[in-house]
Amino acid sequence: MRTNKFLFTLLFLAFNCIALAQNASAKVAGVVLDENNKPVENVSVSYQTKTATTDKTGFYEINVPANQKVVLVFTHKSLRNITATFQLKPGENLEWHVVMSEKAEQLSDVVITSSRRRVQGITSIEPETIRTNPSAMPGVESVLKTFAGVNANNELSSGYNVRGGNYDENLVYVNEIEVYRPFLVRSGQQEGLSFTNTDMVQKIDFSAGGFQAKYGDKMSSVLDITYRIPKRYSIMAEASFLGGSITGEGISKNKKWSAITGIRYRDNSLFVNSQETQTNFRPTFMDVQTNVNFSPNKRWQFSFLGNASQNRYNYQPLTRQTNFGTIDEPIALQIFYDGQEKDRYQTLFGAFKTTFAKDDNNIFRFISSVYHTQEQEYFDIFAAYFLGEVDTNIGSETLGEVTFSQGVGSQLNHARNDLDALFINAEVKGTHFINNKKHQIDWGFKYTRENIRDRIVEWEVIDSAGFSLNPPQIDFPNDQPYNPYVGPLVPFQNVRATNFIDIDRFSGFAQWNTKTEIGNHQLWITAGARFHNWTVSGDGISNAKSQTVISPRAQFALKPDWDKDMIFRFAAGFYHQPPLYRELRDMNGVVNPNVKAQQSIHFVLSNDYNFKMAKRPFKLVTEAYYKTMTDVNTYTLENVRIRYRANNEAEAYAYGLDMRLNGEFVPGTESWLSFGYMKTEENQNNRGFIARPTDQRLKVGILFQDYMPNLPNMKLYLNLVYNTGLPGGSPSYADAYTYQTRLRDYRRADVGFSYVLTEKNNERANGHWLKKFEDLSIGFEIFNLFNNQNAITNTWVRDVYTKNQYGIPNYMTTRVFNVKLTAKL
Structure with missing residues (x-):
């Protein structure tokens, strides 16, 4: 408690000593x-x-x-x-x-500011904001999580859900090339690095809904990232207790060749050691990315984007103790582990892009890419647990320890999961300007071949007080110890399957943009449509049907001839999500080749208002949205693992209001405050509407940047997020209609201080050693500033003595300190 007060005081003083800069x-x-x-x-x-x-x-x-x-x-x-x-x-x-x-x-x-992005409802993020943002999982996603409508309760994951969707419903592009996430990842601490290397980024655009037809077939959002083309030689490096990175870029003498390459290394030991479970564990992650460009003349441009990453996750848990209950009746869960987990995620990605400008009005692009992932999950972990009362007597030799066991039991988890997936894409796109660029036509066609080889062997055995527990779906009389149990002894959970699947996809779009006037008012119109056809084939599949969906979409933006700088925007359209492999696989690992595309209809009404306050620029963006969804593929969500039922047996809806105020609260620095309200529910087999796994009602996010006027070298970056609790407090195997409990609210504050040594380089003599650096900074970061205990799931244990079940929170990381050094030549 004293530490919290000290840190709060430190933060308060930092705010008060920071004023307007001159x-x-x-x-x-x-x-x-x-x-x-x-x-x-x-x-x-x-x-x-x-x-x-x-x-x-x-x-x-x-x-x-x-x-x-x-x-x-x-x-x-x-x-x-x-x-x-x-x-x-x-x-x-x-x-x-x-x-x-x-x-x-x-x-x-x-x-x-870009007026074109503004009328399209796209939010642009400055790359420098991402690089300086303090976050346990650095990258674009850490900034997105401060936006209204974007939620995530796992600081060790790059996954996020948008307006009621899940992690699989977001499109991510780099240089117009779609990128993918691993398939088998179960927890955030296994993920390692986000695909995007922020040191290579030039432009970041994000849309939370109602996006254009030129973007792909997902139901929730699109993140469009562009890597920069180098114009000179430069080296950027960063080192911290959490790892390091180095990025180099250069250009040839004739200016025709350029390349930028980044290497990243991540070590999450600081975060793992802050969790309740004591382990022998040092998770390390590494990747290499390169973007090479060749421009022989003004008409042709060729580029190659490559990425190789390897995540090794060797996990050996030792002990864990979680205290919960009340002050009068404190309870603790004590677990002793044996065994280990060995996971490996290795991905290779390569893409070629050719751009041909026939003239100023006709541009063609050809894109081909290959994505290969090899994933392995091997674990055998035995856990013996004791549930009992905690000694709270001050001065006692057993203070804080379990002195009386109310329940005992054990659990054995086993898995031998292997996945090998190869995705091949070929795409052609065109852009045409007509009538002095008053009209713009975009079109594209794409073929994708997905080849998946998957083996699942996963089971769990639970024993409580010497009695093996059957899974909930086994309905067999069991009144031990009064009568002997003569039913079958089966694992509590058991999934065994081998799948060799091929998916062929054809997709395309056509889109029209124009700008016109109604009187003195400006009107922008965007209209288009997508189609997507796919067929599933493979060993043991004989009844697969070819399926096709069509998705018309439209946007209207009006800028009235007012003194106030306002734009009103309305967007509506169909958004289909043809199933990827994971959505075809049900809870038992069996592939259903005829799973339909989930369908969502978006209605988005927004207002974008630019104004000045204290002679500084500000923007207020307000969006109201409603989404109705059919053919919903329901799922359970545990940590970051999604398991689909592969049945299309539900309908759903989501509606809400997002507000974001950003601008120069302090002159020269962009900060923002966002607020969101959302409600999303689903109806499975006409049983009635209940909360979806991503139903997070309230969201408040703040990203604040500041600096000291008398000490301009010192910068401050603050990241605050508050989300109300998610559904998910009940066991993943439980009937959602029976258990509608929620996790506790998510509260997190990360703060970073940076001292820029090169702030006044223009005043230094030419021979000064700091003149060699474009930027040299020393940073200090505090993650989870107020040490809030945020839970991602519950562990359920049984007390035979009282015949109760207890949900024990699985807490995320506690307060962690980090020091980093950043340099750019």
Whole structure:
């Protein structure tokens, strides 16, 4: 308790000593090219009395004041001048690349916000915000979890659910290439690294619903990420108690070749050691990514995106003690383990993309990719538990220990699960502009071949006070110890199956965009449709049917001719989710090839309001949504493992309100506050509507960035999330209509402090050692600042003495401290 008060006081003082900043600076850097795409040397880049000159590679760098309009002038003795206007945030590093011409002068006003994304209902996230955000699981997903409508109760997982959907219902693209998650992962601490390497990111767009037809066939959301194309040589590195990363990028002398490569290593020992279960365990994860680009001329561009990752999860639990109950009647669960778990997840991914610009109005793209995953889950873990009263007598030698056992039992879990999956994709896309780009047509066709080889051998035996427990579905009289039990002795859970499955998919879309006017009001219209056909085949499958779904979608955005900068947007459409392999496999591991695509109809009404407060920019986005769902494939959710019933026997709905206020609460730094309300229910076989596993009613998220005016080198980053409890307090095997209990509310605060050593590099002499660094920072992070005990599931044990069942929370990580060093050359 004293520690909590100390940390709260520390945070409070940090907030109060941080005030408005003045005279902060920013940086503009880039490459100047001529019309032949060759670097231009000796270009003068000037702002008032400050001047920089391009070198042989055309590179320039100049420091400018922040929070005010800055006019940069590019001049050269044989080329026309270029004038560009900027307004940057303190500490912001903007890449601005220039093409100088011999013909006409150019005037350019740099606009940070994109009106096109705004009318499409897409939220853009700055890559720098992701890199600095303190989170136990760093990456894009950690920032998404602060948005309204995006929920996750597992800080060690990159998975998230959006507006009532589950982890499998979100599309993720990198450079227009769809990426996949592993299949067998059961818990968040097995995941390791998110696919996206944030040090390689240039642009991040996110839509929580009502997205366009050009995106794929999932029911909830789309995350669209673009990796940057290097313009100069650079190295970025980070090291901390949780691992490290290094990213290098460069460009050839003729500017035709460029490459960026990142290596990441992750060690989650700090988080594992903070949990209640004592283990011999050091989980390590590693991946390598590269993005290579080749542009022989202005019409052609070729790129390769590759990724190789390996997660090794060798887990040997020793003991665990969880205290619960009340002050008057404290109870503890004490478990002693034997055995171990050896898991391995190895993935290889490669994609080629070719872009051909026939002219300014016709662009074609060809994309091919291969994804190969080999996953292994092997474990034999024996657990002996004691449920009893805890000694609370201060001064007692057994203080905090179990002194009287009310229930004893044991449990043996066994698995030999192997999966080998190969996905091959080939896709062609086109973009056409008509009538001076007033109309835009997009289209695409894609073929996917999925080959899955899967073996499941998984069983669990439970013994309570010497009596083997049968599974709930076995209905056989059992009144031991008064009469002997003569029924069958079977495992409590038993799944055995071998599946060799092939899935062939054909999909495509066509989409039309236009901008028009109604009087003095501006109107944007987007309309399109998708189709998806798939067929399941494989060993032992003879009754599979080819299925096809069509998904029309439309968006309308209106910007009234008002003094206030507002945009109103309405989106509606069909969103189908043709089943992937995991959705075809039922609780017993048997594949049902005729599982239908789940269908959702989205209705989204939103308002986007840009305004200024205290002469600083702010944005308030409000979205009301309703989703009706049919042919729902119901599932159980335990930690991050989803097990489907593969039956399409339910209907569901979700509705809610999302609000997000973001802007410069402190000059030059973007922060936001989000609030969401949602309700989602499902009706299985007309038994009535009950809460879905992702029914999380209230959500509050805050991402706050700040810095000290008298010490501008010191930055502060705060991440706060509050979610009401999820359903899931009951056993996964239980009938959801009988048990509608919820987990406790999720509350988490992560804070990070960063001291930037290179903040005033422009004032240092040229020979100073810090001049070699573009950025050099030392950071200190506190994860789970207030040490809240957040539960992800319950462990259910039985007390034969009182004939009660107890749900003991499985807590996530406690407070953890981390130190990191970040450098960029």
